Amino acid sequence: xxxxxxxxxxxxxxxxxxxxxxxxxLLEQALxxxxxxxxxxxxxxxxxxxxxxxxxAALLFEERPDAPxxxxxxxxxxxxxxxxxAQVARELGLGDxxxxxxxxxxxxxxxxxxxxxxxxxxxxxxxxxxxxxxxARQLVEALLRPRLDALPDVDMLKDPKTRLQEFLQxxxxxxxEYRVIEERGADHAREFTVSCTVDVLDAxxxxxxxxxxxxxxxAARAVLERIEAEQQR
Amino acid sequence: xxxxxxxxxxxxxxxxxxxxxxxxxLLEQALxxxxxxxxxxxxxxxxxxxxxxxxxAALLFEERPDAPxxxxxxxxxxxxxxxxxAQVARELGLGDxxxxxxxxxxxxxxxxxxxxxxxxxxxxxxxxxxxxxxxARQLVEALLRPRLDALPDVDMLKDPKTRLQEFLQxxxxxxxEYRVIEERGADHAREFTVSCTVDVLDAxxxxxxxxxxxxxxxAARAVLERIEAEQQR
Numbered sequence: 001x002x003x004x005x006x007x008x009x010x011x012x013x014x015x016x017x018x019x020x021x022x023x024x025x026l027l028e029q030a031l032x033x034x035x036x037x038x039x040x041x042x043x044x045x046x047x048x049x050x051x052x053x054x055x056x057a058a059l060l061f062e063e064r065p066d067a068p069x070x071x072x073x074x075x076x077x078x079x080x081x082x083x084x085x086a087q088v089a090r091e092l093g094l095g096d097x098x099x100x101x102x103x104x105x106x107x108x109x110x111x112x113x114x115x116x117x118x119x120x121x122x123x124x125x126x127x128x129x130x131x132x133x134x135x136a137r138q139l140v141e142a143l144l145r146p147r148l149d150a151l152p153d154v155d156m157l158k159d160p161k162t163r164l165q166e167f168l169q170x171x172x173x174x175x176x177e178y179r180v181i182e183e184r185g186a187d188h189a190r191e192f193t194v195s196c197t198v199d200v201l202d203a204x205x206x207x208x209x210x211x212x213x214x215x216x217x218x219a220a221r222a223v224l225e226r227i228e229a230e231q232q233r
Numbered sequence: 234x235x236x237x238x239x240x241x242x243x244x245x246x247x248x249x250x251x252x253x254x255x256x257x258x259l260l261e262q263a264l265x266x267x268x269x270x271x272x273x274x275x276x277x278x279x280x281x282x283x284x285x286x287x288x289x290a291a292l293l294f295e296e297r298p299d300a301p302x303x304x305x306x307x308x309x310x311x312x313x314x315x316x317x318x319a320q321v322a323r324e325l326g327l328g329d330x331x332x333x334x335x336x337x338x339x340x341x342x343x344x345x346x347x348x349x350x351x352x353x354x355x356x357x358x359x360x361x362x363x364x365x366x367x368x369a370r371q372l373v374e375a376l377l378r379p380r381l382d383a384l385p386d387v388d389m390l391k392d393p394k395t396r397l398q399e400f401l402q403x404x405x406x407x408x409x410e411y412r413v414i415e416e417r418g419a420d421h422a423r424e425f426t427v428s429c430t431v432d433v434l435d436a437x438x439x440x441x442x443x444x445x446x447x448x449x450x451x452a453a454r455a456v457l458e459r460i461e462a463e464q465q466r
Binding site for chain 1: 275277278279280282284285286287289290292294300301302305306358359366367
């Protein structure tokens, strides 16, 4: 980075970013991780996160007039989670422009999902300060539009236990029964094996994971896959 | 409520609400709880909640230029929580205008914090659809401005355990030690008594609550109060 803050060579945009900053210092700050220095991007991230959530909420509200509130929440969660934002950031090559402290640089921080997602949110916040709410919302929409259009079926956004329960309830069947079969390993590396029993399958299905909750979800997912496979026979 | 949807007598605002709706149907829907009928306020609440969070985030960002992200988050949480929104809703007399199903009416639903808070958020969402983002943000600010100006000291927004830890660390003292002294009562009414030991007090301080976490927080609060009292001697 240039030492002179009035250098004409300062970056005002990034390749692929459909926004040109009037104030390059804002973009610079958005790309600065707190490990790098005092003027870092955490406050901008707070602002950009709020703008992002609002923009996506308004788009989903408008474009999914029949979706109940719960579905809107799930769709938004999918779009604003770190994983999605980090993908968008990677497509923009954001990692190459991040300003990280030496520790983060060595540990590959420029690849970390949360750092990339936070920087993208900070860019949204910087655009809000730079160009106002309408242009910043347009930027958010431009970057998220492909994901917005490609949202999976609403039901697939629910977790496996919820989906399994709804599947069974819709058919008037009993709720699934979860049971912890085995707990093993030391405290810091515990493993839970859970069985899930449902009326429509002959035998219980088992799954193992690092927490009881995760093992139950994994078992429910396995049951759903088993049911699907049997239906396709 | 009038049965004719074209009645000229439809309500376009509420006493004390600094916004007049062009489309009274939006206000009506915002005031309709899901227990009352099909066109209820849950989707509007989703939209209004996002607008509220964004508006408050932008105001705090601007008005607290020195606050780090964590403080901004805590201040916002305080302003957008149900308790605060329900207070604002009560000042507007919102409860008198809510449209609730018979069950909620009987059980006093019009007094419930969450129902009042949700309706207020739905009004924000309705104003956004009715008048656009700028006017809706102005409405949010007008209603929350007194609370925004009266936010307690940032440190007081932290939970007692965090405050106690920071107090001790700032003085180079050891961290507090929490210990469960007693657990009693049946499963559904369990009580935990926790002691908290710190270097600056001669004896441990105890507190009892319905969960270990709450008992620890209560003990930390009691320790802070004891320290404060000793400092004032």
